[in-house]
Structures are given as structure tokens and as C-alpha cells.
Amino acid sequence: MQAQRLRRSLLYTPGSDGRKIEKAVGLDSDGIIFDLEDAVSPDQKPAARATVAAFLRDRARDGKKEMLVRVNQVSTEPGILDLLAVVPAMPDTLVIPKACPRDIVAADVIISGIEVSLGMAPDSVGVIPLIETAEGVETLAEVIRSASRITGVQLGAEDLTKELGVTRTRQGAEIVYVRNRLALAARAAGIDAIDTPFADYKDEEGLKADIAYCRSIGMTAKTAIHPGQIRHINAAFTPTDAEVAEAKAIVEAYREAVAKGLGACSLNGKMIDVPIAERAQKILDKAARINS
Numbered sequence: 001m002q003a004q005r006l007r008r009s010l011l012y013t014p015g016s017d018g019r020k021i022e023k024a025v026g027l028d029s030d031g032i033i034f035d036l037e038d039a040v041s042p043d044q045k046p047a048a049r050a051t052v053a054a055f056l057r058d059r060a061r062d063g064k065k066e067m068l069v070r071v072n073q074v075s076t077e078p079g080i081l082d083l084l085a086v087v088p089a090m091p092d093t094l095v096i097p098k099a100c101p102r103d104i105v106a107a108d109v110i111i112s113g114i115e116v117s118l119g120m121a122p123d124s125v126g127v128i129p130l131i132e133t134a135e136g137v138e139t140l141a142e143v144i145r146s147a148s149r150i151t152g153v154q155l156g157a158e159d160l161t162k163e164l165g166v167t168r169t170r171q172g173a174e175i176v177y178v179r180n181r182l183a184l185a186a187r188a189a190g191i192d193a194i195d196t197p198f199a200d201y202k203d204e205e206g207l208k209a210d211i212a213y214c215r216s217i218g219m220t221a222k223t224a225i226h227p228g229q230i231r232h233i234n235a236a237f238t239p240t241d242a243e244v245a246e247a248k249a250i251v252e253a254y255r256e257a258v259a260k261g262l263g264a265c266s267l268n269g270k271m272i273d274v275p276i277a278e279r280a281q282k283i284l285d286k287a288a289r290i291n292s
Helices: 018-025 042-058 077-089 101-117 134-138 140-144 157-164 173-189 204-216 227-236 241-259 274-291
Strands: 009-014 031-035 066-070 093-096 126-131 152-155 192-195 221-224 265-267 270-272
Touching (some): 009 018, 018 031, 134 140, 241 265, 241 274
Parallel strands (some): 031 066
Antiparallel strands (some): 265 270
């Protein structure tokens, strides 16, 4: 498995629009998902494939901003052609839509073959399964175990609610179950839990409420469909100065307790034990990655 990346915001941008691709690179999202699937009409897919592959080959990268590509469904011809075109250009990660175990295994075999043929290290290219079908939800744990190159799992609520025949709402009650299930499965596997986009990019208050909820259940990142959403997502998934200060105090207090042979201690009237100290350390680690 690849080293853990900083992921708070991942911005979708059409792979067919070179101007938007160049603009996206200069934005503050932690990653860019070049979309070859839903954002590209069928007649434009060959051109989009070539545009994204050329960008990935020619662009000098410092490794800080993750470059991802959402390919077409790998059980289709466009999906296979996407893999053959973009994997040699070495994206950081591929997003596999309508993910199910057989598609992830198929994608892994194809990617591995390309890596071997080009002398790339195994698992050079990461994979994020996009869970957006009932089958994907029901086989979620199996999907995540289907390839060692999986570094995160993402929810796609629009296709899922379409399949279920339910209305996608601002409040999101219709996806509460799958959100919670995905967050738990991702945490159990030690990978990122990436939330679905908030569709109404003009509704800032709705976006903030949506982010607050997904963060409260254990999601670690969120996708964006508009540049204006990035700052809100980054802010929500960035520890505040107060959170960092509290985490430092907790870690220091617990270390002092351990040095005295104690398994727990008290700080400001609250008990500090192993889980609380470890959670505080994760906050410090994340803050360090953001500031590096």
C-alpha cells in the first residue's frame, strides 16, 4: 500500500477541458480528480483520455498535490482504454466507478501488467473504489480487500440514489446508512473515507452542514465539484489552533503519566487514557502533514 497522503479536498474537473485542468492545478485542493467518465460525453472520451494522459506525462510535479483520474467503468471498452492510456502516464491514483469486487480485481490485474511492462514498482498507482451501486454497498468489505493498492474508498451518492429510486436531498437522510457503513469499513481497513460531493455549489450553509455531519461520523475527506467548495472542505478537515493546543497538552500529560508508571491521568477534569492520547496524537500528525 502507498504511503498515506494528505487528503481533505479532492476536486473533480472534466478531463476534456484543458483550460479547467490548468486552472485546477493552481487551486488549494489536496488533489485533482481528472474525470473521464460522467463529465465527458461519449464522443469526447478519446480526446479527453489523450488530454489527461498528455498532461500527466508533461507536467512537472512536486508530489504535494495528488493527481487522480476517474476512469470509465472497467467492464466497458472505454474503461479498458482509459487504463491503457493513463496508467503509463503515472497518475498517483485511479478512481474506479461503480466499484464491485470483480471490477477492482480486473483493474488491479491490468494496472499490474502495465506496471510490470514499464518497469514501474508494484502498486505505483493507487486505487480508490467509488461506491455508487447497491452491489458496491453490499460487497463493500470485499471491495476494499480486493487489491493491495487501495488507499481510500469514496461514496458516490448521485448514482446510488438513482439506482435506489429515491430523491437526493439537501439533508441527506437517504444516504445516512451508507455513509456510516463506508466510514466504518474504511477505518477498519486503515484507508481514507471520502465523502460524496455536495451538489448545490451555491449553497454554502448547506455545504458546511453536510461537511460537519460527514466529519462527525468519521469521514476523512470530501470531494468537490466547484472551486468555491474547496476552502470550506479544507477548513473543516484541518485541526484548529485550539484543537492542536489541546492535543499537545493531552499527549504531554499522558507521556508524563506513563513515565510515572501510570496508565491514565487527569487533565482539566477529564480522564486521559490510551485511546484519548492516541486520538490526540493523530490530530498532531495531521496538523504536521498540512503544515509540511
